[in-house]
Amino acid sequence: AQSVTQLGSHVSVSEGALVLLRCNYSSSVPPYLFWYVQYPNQGLQLLLKYTSAATLVKGINGFEAEFKKSETSFHLTKPSAHMSDAAEYFCAVSTPRGGSQGNLIFGKGTKLSVKP
Amino acid sequence: DAGVTQSPTHLIKTRGQQVTLRCSPKSGHDTVSWYQQALGQGPQFIFQYYEEEERQRGNFPDRFSGHQFPNYSSELNVNALWLGDSALYLCASSWRAQNYGYTFGSGTRLTVV
Numbered sequence: 326a327q328s329v330t331q332l333g334s335h336v337s338v339s340e341g342a343l344v345l346l347r348c349n350y351s352s353s354v355p356p357y358l359f360w361y362v363q364y365p366n367q368g369l370q371l372l373l374k375y376t377s378a379a380t381l382v383k384g385i386n387g388f389e390a391e392f393k394k395s396e397t398s399f400h401l402t403k404p405s406a407h408m409s410d411a412a413e414y415f416c417a418v419s420t421p422r423g424g425s426q427g428n429l430i431f432g433k434g435t436k437l438s439v440k441p
Numbered sequence: 442d443a444g445v446t447q448s449p450t451h452l453i454k455t456r457g458q459q460v461t462l463r464c465s466p467k468s469g470h471d472t473v474s475w476y477q478q479a480l481g482q483g484p485q486f487i488f489q490y491y492e493e494e495e496r497q498r499g500n501f502p503d504r505f506s507g508h509q510f511p512n513y514s515s516e517l518n519v520n521a522l523w524l525g526d527s528a529l530y531l532c533a534s535s536w537r538a539q540n541y542g543y544t545f546g547s548g549t550r551l552t553v554v
Contacts, residue, residue, distance in 0.1 A: 433481070
């Protein structure tokens, strides 16, 4: 069975500081991995995805994540936080199933706060 | 280009009632997946519809059912509502049953009292 663990339900950084949101996954087959962002009262927006190509994935808004198979991790980083990055972030895993992909399994989320 | 549209945005129902939520997929998408997001939790997969058939189903009881129409729009029905069904219900559309190209809607907030 697949699962996702996001370490830290709440992370607080200062504006301009490094953002690091941690995600570890469990999967018996090569996974697809995703990071989504959710702003208050909104749906989910895809930040980036790993689908077995380059292990360092660049996404929108300056975010990137690195797939590390040996550590079963897919941590999300951004060199310099902006106030607009304050939101909840979800890591998700899925695996291909036949001709289509399996459903997404989400972590519980990490709420990012950015201090002025 | 319209994204995923969900209606209504908010809904209050009484225990035991039935509810229907609606979703119109993004233009060009033919697959609709439904997720339930309880407060403080990540979304959980309910089911996926493609070619008007339920293709995959998560660990949800039969009280949760759905339908997909020929225009690719979809409905989620929940019967015999429990307090625990209170959540944000998210619809995601994609193409050809894929999930790496999901577009999510803003959701329907269901409150059961």
